[in-house]
Amino acid sequence: MKRFGIAALLILAVSGSQAFASEFTEKYESALEANDMILQQQLLEENKAKLPDEVNALIKEGLSPDTPKEARQGKFFLAETLARAYKDFTGDVELLKAVKKRSFDAQLSAPVRPTAVNGVHTIEMPTATDSVKNVFKPDNIVIKKGETVKWVNTDAVAHIFSAMPVISAGSFSSKSVPAGGAFEYKFEKPGEYFYLCFIHHAMVGKVTVEE
Ligand SMILES: [Cu+2]
Incomplete structure (x- = not known):
């Protein structure tokens, strides 16, 4: 097999x-x-x-x-x-x-550079539709050192995600983010952070932190 x-x-x-x-x-x-x-x-x-x-x-x-x-x-x-x-x-x-x-x-969308609002970027885990479910939106962002990313779960199910060790510049772990919940992390160290959901392994994202 x-x-x-x-x-x-x-x-x-x-x-x-x-x-x-x-x-x-x-x-x-x-x-x-x-x-x-x-x-x-x-x-x-x-x-x-x-x-x-x-x-x-x-x-x-x-x-x-x-x-x-x-x-x-x-x-x-x-x-x-x-x-x-x-x-x-x-x-x-x-x-x-x-x-x-x-x-x-190769699994991600092209990177985007959103403008932070009061130092915070928001990534949504949106409500599942027939065609799209279990995604981070946007899934590939470039931010500046010292900015915070807030993941907001507007989906009907919980998600749990962590930075992948070894290939990420640092570690964060959301624990379980229930429907309606959120998790935030302040990125102090430049580099690439690759993360994925433990429940939905195709649910992947990346934060690139620049000086
Ligand atoms: Cu998930």
Whole structure:
């Protein structure tokens, strides 16, 4: 079952990548499809030094509007596999973190820069409709250091969300925000904060804090 899932992702990665795929990526994908672990390892070792460039190219493709939506997940899957291997070879985790951050970005709307009202930005968790439910609105905002974000739950159900550790610049945790409730957090430290709802895992958001 798991193997089928990986195979499906790979087909997606390959189908969307003809235009860009490097020789290494093509060989590596074939080895993955053939489930040839020895060849996979050999290719990774031989191309150790190239892995950051390969990963960055896959991230670029994953985020590109020219990449069909169905193919994006495959790009990030492959990027993560290579970045994990790079971490095992070198001990450097930054590449893997970059994959996770940009793969998160791929789930979000384009960033917006709202004006704070008395230092506070409001993000709504709106009432579910037939087409849209369990979302943060807006889901991707850029704010200034020292500003506060207030999440207001106008939905009929509770949401619980937290910043994702390791890839976020700091941590916050809303606990349970019931229908009609709110949670606020003042961002003192610049950087990217990626967060998601524990109940609805596709309910994701990001706050970028600038100096
Ligand atoms: Cu939720």
